[in-house]
Amino acid sequence: MTDTANVAVDERLKAESFGARMLKRPELGAIAGVILVTIFFLVTADSTMFTLSGLMNFMTPASQLGILAIGAAMLMIGGEFDLSIGSMVAFAGLFFGVCTVNWGLPLIIGIPATFVFAGLVGAINGNIVIRSGLPSFIVTLAFLFILRGLSLVGLKMATGGSTQLRGVREAVEGDWLAPFFSGDAFQGLFASLAAAGIVETFNNGTPKVPGIPVEIIWFVIIALLATYILLRTPVGNWVFAAGGDKNAAANSGVPVNRVKIALFVLTACCAAMVAIITVMDAGSTDARRGFQKEFEAIIAAVIGGCLLTGGYGSAIGAFFGAIIFGMVVIGLTYTDFDQDWFQVFLGGMLLIAVLFNNAIRKRVTGER
């Protein structure tokens, strides 16, 4: 017996089709977007884009952005913004670089230290927003510049005048934790798949795709975890409530301030995650790391169905929003189009997504 089996049917309600019910899911727009973008590139792009190696090519930047976008989406559902996440990537990257290169700390200390450091900055951000009651937009805009500037100054101090800190790869080489945050996973599996002739190989027998880049795996794990928290835990309910109406939530006993500060910390930790992965991948860190990523992350979250006013959205939506992003930025290189169309495409997607979300919100709330 289902929950509603013995509820008398209200004669004023029309039966809802599966399609109509799907229309009410926040992530619908992003999934539709992925399908449309896929069709677009199937028609226009070189066929190598949708091979395994092409897939890894666009999923790698999608994952790096997606980890940020999921943090940004959860914060947006909780009713706040963080414009400082891009700068936070640079700042956390600097801290991580100093930990490994200058202080020579092993990753087992360096990585947690970076998370704690980023989390503290996020907590400062959150506390200022909550205690002052100012819009998070303006407070985090200030931090966008503060953190970017501190990264630049810090880099010069750490390197003695350069804006790039090199030597991370050498410093972490051989560390047992390194494979979890850099390179490719499941290399053994891909090698045996290649031997069995299931995946494409180079002439010498090594697979064209050596494994799955770790950021893709982290991206999927974080998306699943965020979705579980939002939909299946009390804390998730508090996030929606805090973003929907903070007074109503507080009157019902939701610890609104703690929830919001925790979300700022989480967003900063997502930035730290991206910083650690990309710095280890590049082997160095510089002051432009994560430049303008805050906007891209927010755009991915909005394409994923988050409302700018909070209280509505999904992590799965942000997941697909980031994939759209990766497909477009990499996909254009497989086509004959000028790559600079990318920004036009991006702005267009954002505009369509916002219009679409607005219509969806009216459906959900029954506004007329």
Place this chain on the structure above:
Amino acid sequence: MTEDTKFHHGDAPGGSPIVEMRNIEKHFGNIIALAGVSFDVRPGECHCLLGDNGAGKSTFIKTMSGVHKPTKGEILFEGKPMNFDSPRDAMEAGIATVFQDLAMIPLMSVTRNFFMGREPTKGKGIFKRFDTDTANRIAVDEMRQMGINLRGPDQAVGTLSGGERQTVAIARAVHFGAKVLILDEPTSALGVRQTSNVLATIDRVRKQGIGVVFISHNVRHALAVGDRFTVLNRGRTLGTATRGEISPEELQDLMAGGQEMAQLEGSLGGTV
């Protein structure tokens, strides 16, 4: 059955008051908002608190629900003196207040609103999770008992009518063990039919043995469901009347402070 008795079934049960407020005074600086108000509510009765705008109704219920501390006077809860430091204390003791804004979030489902801040969980440790099946079942059940059939537990509160939202808020308070339910002008923004539904809900709640405090400035709504009527005017109680002892006209006059109202009513042909 006359209009007045439509929502009233049976006499008010006796018994000692759950909450008793004695000579409550509340001053804000040099403003005397309440100048000695006495009020009590017994299990299973609906006690209406009537008063015009500015009479002190809001200040009084905020004192009762723990938002304000009285300047003078005492509050007895189940016979013992009580001192609520916060609305949370009052809520835990069993005094639930449904304010006009209802503390509902339109974008969230009925179930998520119903359990907001008090989610049922299952599992242990890091596997402790929101028990959505139980929550959905309870929400649908409780709403059905209040006479509302939901489309589904995931229906957004924004799609409910004003009266239905009021009912969700009442059902939520009842489910979480309210002994006294304070309703702040629950019918003020509703249409005729929705008002009837809310009044019927109040009657259902009362029959479960919960004491209802019904704040209103509409005499007809109060008479339809109330057992006792207390009128507030300029921060004082003008007395408490029992059902049947008082006519709608007398109540109306008490609320408005007599005199001027009689004149006004004359010029309007007795329609107010």
